[in-house]
Amino acid sequence: MSAARIWVVDDDRSVRFVLATALREAGYAVDGFENAADALDALEQRGAPDLLFTDVRMPGDGGLALLEKLKARAPALPVVVMSAYTDVASTAGAFRGGAQEFLSKPFDLDDAVALAARTLSTSAPVAEPPPAADAAPADALIGDTPAMLTLFRAIGRLAQAPLSVLVTGETGTGKELVARALHRESPRAQRPFVALNTAAIPAELLESELFGHEAGAFTGAQRRHVGRFEQADGGSLFLDEIGDMPLPLQTRLLRVLAEGEFFRVGGRELIRVDVRVIAATHQDLEGLVAQGRFRADLLHRLDVVRLRLPPLRERRGDVAQLAERFLAAAAQRFGTPLKRLSKPALERLMAHDWPGNVRELENVCWRLAALAPGDAIAREDLDQALGAEPARAADAGEAWEALLSAWARAQLAEGRANLHADARERFDRALLEAALAHTGGRRTEAAARLGLGRNTLTRKLGPGRKRR
């Protein structure tokens, strides 16, 4: 049998050389091309190889444009996309374009050879790619440690498949962000992403929150309410803290997932929905199953694919990049100059254990942005900021006042006028957004929770604000 033919397309000569050499040593027949056009010419003349590796960023056509042309001319050719930029948008773009694998640069040569062998043995024609989603998400996942790159590749690949995903990880590790990325990069991206935190809603309201109710279904149900399942039709439903769901509701959820249809509480009309469920938990669900607190069959249905988010202390390499991003966001929000971390300050951050994970780091950065004097953040600022990390939500009140006061002082120092009106507006906006997020966008309920009239809330939201 003749050796499988592999083409390597990369404008970087050294990458071409080392990869081609390693593949040849493993017994493959390898050709290298320094740009997409040469590879396409060769395809015309010699027909397709058995496998092709391509870089993404190259002069002329990039790897994704090449991938598109290859898919038109040789749909069955498996393509491995290589890139130094492993974020979810890149990995999802590659898989959406029909890539078979995504190889993060720099890579280990043994891994690349193993990947070639695996791809050659399993390759099958790929399905029609769905249309591309919007680019450059604002809430992009940050990280370039190996654990995160592995995660980004998994998200990019899974986004295309209609499978249920279970996201596990400690509190504040980014589980919701992962769910949003899975949705955003999926063929469902133009349809709703609906989130429900099972732990945040009283058990007796959860059923109607999920499945809706008809008017008069129970005391207090004056009007028909459309549940989250219906709201998410065609899109994705994120069920956070799934381990906290009461057992009877687990039974109902299981049935709905199996049948794809349900009745609203007190309803007779059978509702059919097409929803991709992404569940998340910080708990050990197997442990809950063993204790009889979680249904094993529901676990199996939700856990078709599992994504584990590593705690921040297992990926300290990401701390600097995350901190930079949060400090920049805070500076922008406060309208203050950007503060940078001094080296000793960064070292202190890297050494911290981060029990609250990325959320804790985010809070610390916001506090530093508000409180640290000067443009460079010193180690001493950190001792204070880390020591003051609020363990309980109640403490957030104090931090908030300190931030507000710092903001006001910064504004006054810059000679800003009309501070009160400006602060009032931000204050209102923060409260309204929190309340609307809490009620899933329902204005009447949000107004009631804030102790405002609905009209007042609408007026404060202003004409420019989109209705959610």
Ligand SMILES: Nc1ncnc2c1ncn2[C@@H]1O[C@H](COP(=O)(O)OP(=O)(O)OP(=O)(O)O)[C@@H](O)[C@H]1O
């Ligand atoms: N990799 C990341 N890149 C950028 N921001 C992140 C990342 N991970 C988490 N965050 C930020 O940290 C905060 C917590 O993330 P998220 O709410 O997704 O965590 P979670 O695991 O769902 O938390 P919980 O279990 O408490 O609900 C958010 O503000 C989120 O934007």
